[in-house]
Amino acid sequence: LNAILSYIQAFLYFTQLKVTAETREELDIAPDAVDDLYDGCNKEALDTFIHSGVLKAELNSSDGFQKVWNPSECSKVIPGGLKEHTAALRAYANEDYNFIKTFDDAVQTKGTNVSTYQDEFHFKSLHFLLMDSMRLLSQKTCKTVYDFAGNIKTAQKGSTVRFGRFNSVHSSFQSLTDEADIDGDEAILNITSCFFVELGENICSTVEMALLSPVEEFTVEDVKQQTKDDTTFTMIVLKHFRVHNMSQPKQQTKSLLQSQTKFLTQK
Numbered sequence: 001l002n003a004i005l006s007y008i009q010a011f012l013y014f015t016q017l018k019v020t021a022e023t024r025e026e027l028d029i030a031p032d033a034v035d036d037l038y039d040g041c042n043k044e045a046l047d048t049f050i051h052s053g054v055l056k057a058e059l060n061s062s063d064g065f066q067k068v069w070n071p072s073e074c075s076k077v078i079p080g081g082l083k084e085h086t087a088a089l090r091a092y093a094n095e096d097y098n099f100i101k102t103f104d105d106a107v108q109t110k111g112t113n114v115s116t117y118q119d120e121f122h123f124k125s126l127h128f129l130l131m132d133s134m135r136l137l138s139q140k141t142c143k144t145v146y147d148f149a150g151n152i153k154t155a156q157k158g159s160t161v162r163f164g165r166f167n168s169v170h171s172s173f174q175s176l177t178d179e180a181d182i183d184g185d186e187a188i189l190n191i192t193s194c195f196f197v198e199l200g201e202n203i204c205s206t207v208e209m210a211l212l213s214p215v216e217e218f219t220v221e222d223v224k225q226q227t228k229d230d231t232t233f234t235m236i237v238l239k240h241f242r243v244h245n246m247s248q249p250k251q252q253t254k255s256l257l258q259s260q261t262k263f264l265t266q267k
Helices: 002-014 042-051 054-060 063-068 083-093 097-109 114-120 124-136 173-179 250-266
Strands: 143-148 167-170 188-193 196-198 209-212 216-228 231-243
Touching: 042 054, 042 124, 054 063, 054 124, 063 083, 063 097, 083 124, 083 209, 124 196, 143 173, 143 209, 167 173, 167 188, 188 209, 188 216
Parallel strands: 188 231
Antiparallel strands: 143 167, 143 188, 167 209, 196 209, 216 231
16 A cells, blocks of 8 residues: 555655755756755764754755655655654655755755855754755766656756756656656656665665765766657757856855854854
8 A cells, every 4th residue: 555655655745746945947957956965073962953853943944845745754764864754755756745845945046155055044953954855875987867857848858057056857758758658848857867866665665766965076978859659859968067066165154053053053
């Protein structure tokens, strides 16, 4: 029964064709994304966002976040992680459309500067748990995955791009086309990622999906027309370039974490 419910949840989400935060028609570098890797300060971030009350406060302030957050649904704990890591992965992968759109919007637009992140980004705990899960589950291989491009229609061949948000993707082209019919007006992304998380067993699910991050950059290798079942569509081919390391230095990130903790203790 759980397997059937998981499949239905994924089907209902993907039939909405992943219309998320993107209003742009051309894939770009997503310059305003929240793109912290928490490199060198994972422990401080864990203490701040999970053990010092940020997660609880953000759950209390968001009905949508509360709706998707259920640590008791899956008892599996990822290697080196906490039950909160699994809950975060499930919260994103089980995909309540309205909440995920809100979260994706915030991740893609609230990293303009430190003050914007501090004052306007209200999902710091979820962002950290997802990024930390990707660190803990990172693999030494690359994988080609597929996704509908939503509002994105094209990209400049040879350019460097990134999504600037998290992204649930299909493990095969067949899986993608099984979920929804191809619309000739919508592009399809062929993505070779080297920074991803396999969901499935890690979240007590049988659905074959992977999670991509806001920080991975890709080279646009090709933009071409393809035909399937008499439908012609645009295929945007992306190849892994690098994992973007945010511009602000580690010390600034640590200072931000310290100020966040001080702010919470004063409330």
